[in-house]
Amino acid sequence: MSILSCENLSKHYGTVAALDGVNLNIEPGRIVGLLGPNGSGKTTLIKLANGLLTPTEGRILIGGMEPGVETKKLVSYLPERTYLANWMNVKQILSYFEDFYADFDRERAAAMLSHLGIPETQRIRQMSKGTREKVQLILVMSRRAKLYLLDEPIGGVDPAARDYILNTIIGNYDPQAAVVISTHLIADVEPLLDEVVFIQNGHILRHTPVDEIREQMGKSVDALFREEFRCF
Amino acid sequence: MFLKLVKHELHETARMLLPVFGGLLLFAAMARAMIWVMEQNDHVVLAFMGTLFISLFVFACIACVILTAILMMVRFTKSVHGDEGYLTHTLPVGVHSILLSRLLITVLSLAAALGVTYLAIRLCTWNVEAMEDFNMIFTSGFEYLGLDSGFLWRVVASVFVSLVTTVLLIFAAISIGHSFNRGKVGFSILFYFAMNTIASVISTLLALVFSSSFLDSETAELSTFSQQSFLLSLCINLIFCGVYYFLTWIMTKKRLNLS
Numbered sequence A: 001m002s003i004l005s006c007e008n009l010s011k012h013y014g015t016v017a018a019l020d021g022v023n024l025n026i027e028p029g030r031i032v033g034l035l036g037p038n039g040s041g042k043t044t045l046i047k048l049a050n051g052l053l054t055p056t057e058g059r060i061l062i063g064g065m066e067p068g069v070e071t072k073k074l075v076s077y078l079p080e081r082t083y084l085a086n087w088m089n090v091k092q093i094l095s096y097f098e099d100f101y102a103d104f105d106r107e108r109a110a111a112m113l114s115h116l117g118i119p120e121t122q123r124i125r126q127m128s129k130g131t132r133e134k135v136q137l138i139l140v141m142s143r144r145a146k147l148y149l150l151d152e153p154i155g156g157v158d159p160a161a162r163d164y165i166l167n168t169i170i171g172n173y174d175p176q177a178a179v180v181i182s183t184h185l186i187a188d189v190e191p192l193l194d195e196v197v198f199i200q201n202g203h204i205l206r207h208t209p210v211d212e213i214r215e216q217m218g219k220s221v222d223a224l225f226r227e228e229f230r231c232f
Numbered sequence B: 001m002f003l004k005l006v007k008h009e010l011h012e013t014a015r016m017l018l019p020v021f022g023g024l025l026l027f028a029a030m031a032r033a034m035i036w037v038m039e040q041n042d043h044v045v046l047a048f049m050g051t052l053f054i055s056l057f058v059f060a061c062i063a064c065v066i067l068t069a070i071l072m073m074v075r076f077t078k079s080v081h082g083d084e085g086y087l088t089h090t091l092p093v094g095v096h097s098i099l100l101s102r103l104l105i106t107v108l109s110l111a112a113a114l115g116v117t118y119l120a121i122r123l124c125t126w127n128v129e130a131m132e133d134f135n136m137i138f139t140s141g142f143e144y145l146g147l148d149s150g151f152l153w154r155v156v157a158s159v160f161v162s163l164v165t166t167v168l169l170i171f172a173a174i175s176i177g178h179s180f181n182r183g184k185v186g187f188s189i190l191f192y193f194a195m196n197t198i199a200s201v202i203s204t205l206l207a208l209v210f211s212s213s214f215l216d217s218e219t220a221e222l223s224t225f226s227q228q229s230f231l232l233s234l235c236i237n238l239i240f241c242g243v244y245y246f247l248t249w250i251m252t253k254k255r256l257n258l259s
Helices: A042-049 A090-100 A106-115 A129-141 A159-172 A186-192 A210-216 A221-228 B002-040 B044-081 B095-124 B129-144 B149-177 B184-216 B222-254
Strands: A004-013 A016-026 A031-035 A057-062 A075-078 A147-151 A178-183 A195-200 A203-209
Touching: A004 A042, A016 A042, A016 A057, A016 A203, A031 A042, A031 A186, A031 A221, A042 A057, A042 A147, A042 A178, A075 A129, A090 A106, A090 A129, A090 B002, A106 A129, A106 A159, A129 A147, A129 A159, A159 A186, A178 A186, A186 A221, A195 A210, A195 A221, A203 A210, A210 A221, B002 B044, B002 B095, B044 B095, B044 B149, B095 B149, B095 B222, B149 B184, B149 B222, B184 B222
Parallel strands: A031 A178, A031 A195, A075 A147, A147 A178
Antiparallel strands: A004 A016, A004 A057, A195 A203
C-alpha cells in the first residue's frame, strides 16, 4: 500500500488553483524529490498531507487514512519556517517531542546535537538561523516515522550545512519509510533521490525513477529540470 | 494527550505570568509600607509621594489584568495561527484538544490575575482602618438588601461564564481574522468589534423582552427577578459560548492559514 496517495487532489485559493487534479502515489522505502519552481504547489501538497490545509476536491491519504490524529503519528514534517518557540532551550524541546511523539528517539537526537556541539541548555533565541534549522531537522529525523515530509530542508543554509543536513537525512531515515524532499536546489539533493516528481502550476508533469532519467535519457535530474522548466 | 497539552501550556503561561503576578504583590507590599509611613508622619512631601505611589498601585492592578489578557491572546495567536502552529497542528492531537487546552489555561490565567489583584489589594489595605470601615459598610449593605450566599454564588458563576464567553469571542475573532492573507490583526480586531456588537444587540433585545414580560406578570418579586435574569443571562452566554467555539473550531479546522 502507498504511504502517500493523492486522488484527483485539488486545492484552490479563491480562483487560483494551487493544485489541480493531482494523482500521485509514493511507496514506502523511497526517497522522492518533489521538484518545481516557486509557486508550483509543492508546499501546498505537503501542507495537505499534514492536514494543515483541506482539499477543495479529491482526497489525500496517508497510509490509507485521511489526514488526522492517526496520520500525524506516521508523518514527520519539516516546514520551511522555524516553528520552535524562542524561549525554549534544547532540553525542553527534546522533552516536548518525547511527550507527544511515541516514535521519538531522544538518545539519537541527543547524540546528533552533541556531535554538532549544541548544548542542551542553549535557547533557540541564542542560535543562528542555520543552527535552528539543523536542530529542527535533528528533531524531525529522530522520529521513527513512516513518512518524512521535508519542505526546503536546505533552502536557507550554507553549502557546508547543506552537506550536514543531507547526511543527517540519509543516515537517519528508516529504510522502510518514505522521504519526500521539496526543493529547487536539485543538484544538492540529486545523489539522494530514488524518484523525482516534477510539479508546475499545480500539475504533476513527471513522476519518474532517477535511474530511468540517467540511463534512458542520459541526463542528470538537474539538467532535465533546467530543460523542462526553462524560462524563455 | 490533552493533559500533556495543558501541562506544556501551563508551563509556558507560568513563565510569562509569574513575574507579572510577583511584581504586583511586591508593589502591593511597598504600597502598604508607604501607607504605614504616611500614617506615622504628617509631612506634605511624604503625603504627596504616598498618594502618587498608591495611584500607581491602582494603575498596576488594572494593568496586571489587562497585561494577562494581552499575553494570553498573543500566546493563542502565536501557537495556533503563527509559526508555532506548524508544530501545534502536526502534533498527534485533535483540534478540540488544542482549543480546549488554550481555553482552559487562558480562563485560569485570567482568574488567577483577578485573584492576585484581589490579594494585592488586600495586602495593600491590610490593617488600614478606613478599609475596615468600608468592609463593614459593604457587609451591612449586603445584609440590608437581603442578599444571601446564593446570590454571591450566582455572581461568581456569571463572572466565570462571562469570562469564558469573552475568551471564546476573542479566539473566534482571531481565528477568523487569521484566515485572511493580509491584515490578519486588523481583521481580527474588526471581527471582534463586529461580533461583540451583534452579541450586545441580541442580549439587549432578549433582556428587554424578558423584563417587559416579567413586569407584566402579577407575581413580580425582586428575588424571582434576580434569579430569572441570572438564568437568562447564563443561557444567553452559554449559547454565545457554543457559537464562538464552533466558529473558532471550524476556522482552525477548515480555514487554517499559516504563513
